[in-house]
Amino acid sequence: MTPAEDLDQTDQLILMHLQQDGRISNQELAQRVALSPSPCLRRVKRLEDHGYIQRYVALASPEKLGLGLLAYISVRLDKSSRAEHQGITGFAQDVQGWPEVIQCYAMSGDMDYLLRVQVEDLAAFSRFAMDTLMRHPSVVDIRSSFALQSIKETTELPVRSLRTTKKACYSSVSSPPGSQG
Numbered sequence: 001m002t003p004a005e006d007l008d009q010t011d012q013l014i015l016m017h018l019q020q021d022g023r024i025s026n027q028e029l030a031q032r033v034a035l036s037p038s039p040c041l042r043r044v045k046r047l048e049d050h051g052y053i054q055r056y057v058a059l060a061s062p063e064k065l066g067l068g069l070l071a072y073i074s075v076r077l078d079k080s081s082r083a084e085h086q087g088i089t090g091f092a093q094d095v096q097g098w099p100e101v102i103q104c105y106a107m108s109g110d111m112d113y114l115l116r117v118q119v120e121d122l123a124a125f126s127r128f129a130m131d132t133l134m135r136h137p138s139v140v141d142i143r144s145s146f147a148l149q150s151i152k153e154t155t156e157l158p159v160r161s162l163r164t165t166k167k168a169c170y171s172s173v174s175s176p177p178g179s180q181g
Contacts, residue, residue, distance in 0.1 A: 004162040007052070010035065012159045014043055015052065019156040022056040059155065067118045070147040071125055074111035077138045088112070091138045100128045111143065 007015075013033040017024060024032075030040035047053045062068065077091055091113065095104045103116035119125050125144075133139060 003052075006050075007159075007162065011043060011047060011052075012162060014040070014047065015159045016156075018044070018053065019159070062118050066120055069119050069121050069125055070150075071117045071119070072145045072147070073115040073117055073129070073133070074107070074143040075113040075115060075133070075139055076110065076141040077112045078140050088138070091136060094136060098128070098132060100124075100132075111141075 010033055014029065017029055017032050026037050026041050026044070029044070030037045033040060035043070044053070062070070075091075077088060092104075092106075095101050095113075095115070100117050100119050101115050102118050105114045106112065107114050117125065117128065119128060129142065129144065133142060
């Protein structure tokens, strides 16, 4: 059984609404998912305890903060037998300390890592690439691409498209969504 199968339709609705507005009150959330406040709060707590909700954050505007340049950097590491273990683990540890890197993924294919980098401008990018990234002892190649325009950007996962085996359970205090009463 996949973790998503542990979620019923009400859990999915709760996740959907919390992804749209993490500051929504429990009262408002309960109304939107057709529950009374106490069962709604219990469900949210269960979703938090089981790791479906990892944390609550505020999404800052890069433009308002003067971080207008978004770059994606593919990184290839030295894979020589002696350097391989130290290079991969060393790079993964070191990237944690680079504030310009807001996401880092280990990748399949020709390149080893994909970095999402947010900086002020091209000069700041150049400093990061030349003074930090290219000076890392494991890095042998980088390829950069710059975002020209944001077409879609969301942090919301598509929970409404998950297949579940559980049906929503409703307490005697609340009615299923769409029912009269």
